[in-house]
Amino acid sequence: MxxxxxxxxxxxxxxxxxxxxxxxxxRCEGLRAVRELLAFYPEKVKFAAVxxxxxxxxxxxxxxxxxxxxxxxxxxxxxxSTQGIIAVAQIPPEASGEIKGNFVLALDQLGDPGNFGTIxxxxxxxxxxxxxxxxxxxxxxxxxxxRSGMGVQFGLxxxxxxxxxxxxxxxxxxxxxxxxxxxxxxxxxxxxCNALFDRSIIVIGGxxxxxxxxxxxxxxxxxxxxxxxxxxxxxxxxxVLIFESVRRKMN
Numbered sequence: 001m002x003x004x005x006x007x008x009x010x011x012x013x014x015x016x017x018x019x020x021x022x023x024x025x026x027r028c029e030g031l032r033a034v035r036e037l038l039a040f041y042p043e044k045v046k047f048a049a050v051x052x053x054x055x056x057x058x059x060x061x062x063x064x065x066x067x068x069x070x071x072x073x074x075x076x077x078x079x080x081s082t083q084g085i086i087a088v089a090q091i092p093p094e095a096s097g098e099i100k101g102n103f104v105l106a107l108d109q110l111g112d113p114g115n116f117g118t119i120x121x122x123x124x125x126x127x128x129x130x131x132x133x134x135x136x137x138x139x140x141x142x143x144x145x146x147r148s149g150m151g152v153q154f155g156l157x158x159x160x161x162x163x164x165x166x167x168x169x170x171x172x173x174x175x176x177x178x179x180x181x182x183x184x185x186x187x188x189x190x191x192x193c194n195a196l197f198d199r200s201i202i203v204i205g206g207x208x209x210x211x212x213x214x215x216x217x218x219x220x221x222x223x224x225x226x227x228x229x230x231x232x233x234x235x236x237x238x239x240v241l242i243f244e245s246v247r248r249k250m251n
Contacts, residue, residue, distance in 0.1 A: 054084025117148020164213025187220025
C-alpha cells in the first residue's frame with residue numbers, strides 16, 4: 001500500500017516535539033528498533049513506512065506496510081544513512097499508580113539521547129521499570145531517544161515532573177523511603193549502602209554538571225574509583241548502579 005498524504009504529513013510532523021504532543025504518536029526508525037517494537041508492542045504500531053530498496057528485507061502485516069520511493073524516504077528520514085524503515089506508534093499514556101519494582105531511577109535534566117537510551121535499556125534488562133525525569137531532560141519519544149533506546153521506552157513506566165523536588169515528593173507519597181543523588185565526589189559507597197535499592201529513588205544528573213535540582217532530605221551516593229580519575233559518563237554510572245541491584249538480588 002502507498003503512503004497517503006495524511007500519513008506523510010504525520011511522519012514529517014513527528015520529527016518535532018510539538019507534532020508528537022499534538023498527535024500522541026512518535027516515530028521509531030531503524031530495522032532492529034522497529035522489529036523489537038513489533039515483537040513486543042505490536043498494538044502500538046499504526047503503520048510502517050518502508051523505502052522501496054528496503055522492502056525486500058522487512059516483513060510485517062500487509063495492512064501496516066507502506067512502500068515509499070527512496071528519494072521521498074530520504075527526505076523524511078531522521079538519519080543520514082537510513083535503513084529504510086520508520087514505524088509510527090502511539091505514545092503510551094504516562095504511568096500512574098503504584099511504583100513497580102524495587103526502586104525508581106530518576107534523570108535530572110539529562111539531555112543526551114544516547115545516554116538516555118543506554119540507561120533505559122539497562123534498567124529494563126535488570127528487570128526494573130520506573131524511569132522518572134525532570135523538565136529539561138531529553139524527550140523520551142524523540143527520534144534520537146527512540147533509536148538509542150531501541151523502543152524500550154514502550155515497556156517502562158515513564159513519569160515526568162517539573163522539578164526534582166516535585167519528583168521526590170511524588171515518590172514519598174507512593175512509599176519511597178529514601179532519595180539518593182549520584183555524586184561524583186562524596187557520599188556513601190553504592191556497594192555498601194544497604195538502603196540504596198529499598199523502595200528508593202536514585203537520581204542521575206546530566207553531563208557535565210550532574211544533578212541540578214535539589215531535595216532537602218536526599219542522601220549522596222558515590223561509585224568508588226580507586227584510580228582517583230573520573231572516567232565514566234552518566235549512562236555508565238547509571239548502569240553500574242542498576243546492576244549493583246542485580247548483584248544483590250543474586251547473592
